[in-house]
Amino acid sequence: MEQHSPSIRAQAVALMRQGVPNRVVAEHLNIPRGTIGWWRSEDRRKRGEEYEQPTDCPQCTGRTFDAAAYAYLLGLYLGDGHIISKRKQHHLSVFCNATQTGLISAAAEAMRKVMPQPNVSQRHKTGCVEVNSYTRHWVCMFPQHGPGKKHARRITLEPWQQDIVDAHPWEFVRGLIHSDGCRITNWTTRLVSGERKRYEYPRYFFTNVSDDIRQLYTDTLDKLGVKWTQCTRNGNPYNISVAKKASVALMDTHVGPKY
Structure with a gap:
């Protein structure tokens, strides 16, 4: 492993504390991004700073979002969707028939329109495709999330969700039918x-x-x-x-x- 001088590391840490992204620091100092990321992590640990992943969650930030896309995604979630929310695993999943490529694309597009920042990916299984969006903040957007199966617990919409469904009823119905x-x-x-x-x-x-x-x-x-x-x-x-x-x-x- 290549060793870097304390002065170079100090320079990198100073830049990161100013808010300069890892990629920019790595390019500026010609140091691997993995090394920069490790230095940032170590600097946070020494200062007792707890890292929080940046988010564009509309509920947490007050950001406006695509309500029509949300109404459709809500229908998909209530049908064939679920949320995993564990200590190190957080994502929204919607299961689609593998032959219905239009539905797969529509599910991924709706996720990106509601929250563009999280990574969206596809996991292929026998006969189906699981469309995933990775962030803990999907539980903010779908307060219906809870332990166990959806039919075993009470499912009601929050007032803000009902307002969206009332404004975009066909998108909601389309999501339910598509799921x-x-x-x-x-x-x-x-x-x-x-x-x-x-x-x-x-x-x-x-x-x-x-x-x-x-x-x-x-x-x-x-x-x-x-x-x-x-x-x-x-x-x-x-x-x-x-x-x-x-x-x-x-x-x-x-x-x-x-x-």
Whole structure:
């Protein structure tokens, strides 16, 4: 390992204390960035200074953010998303079907629009892609986070979240459908002039075990004038159907199938 003189180290520390970034100090003194980072860490330790990762969290900084993107991301989170918040591991994850590349891109874009600073990455698993954004501050943006599964605890929106959903209801609905919903084509047969013919019609389904999350979905549909029905399958009332022609047309205009 290359040894550096105490004067060079002192110069580097002085620059860092002035707020000069590690990269700039490293380039100015022609020293590896890893060495600069180590010196900064040691200087903080000696001074008893606890390092806090910079953040652009809207809740902590008061920064304005893309509310429409947040409404969509909220829908994704309530469906197939979760937050890991441990001592050394903090991230928001949204799970997407690996074949739905448009959804994967939309999830990553929404995360970046709400909080541009954290790193966003993708983790490929069998049949799915986990889109991650790394920062402890996602718990600030999603106070619904807690121990255990979402359907096992009360899920309600904070007033500021409800204001965003009220302002961007279609984005919220789209996020919910893109996570725990689908657009399918049903079919049946009818007698027409004595001849049985096949008749097809599109339908939207939203399936979620949480009574609270289904209620958030149907309350929003009511405000949008979308007609829905509850479907019980295998004795479980977890499915919300939108099948009326006019309502399906509204959903097609603002939501559409996942891709």
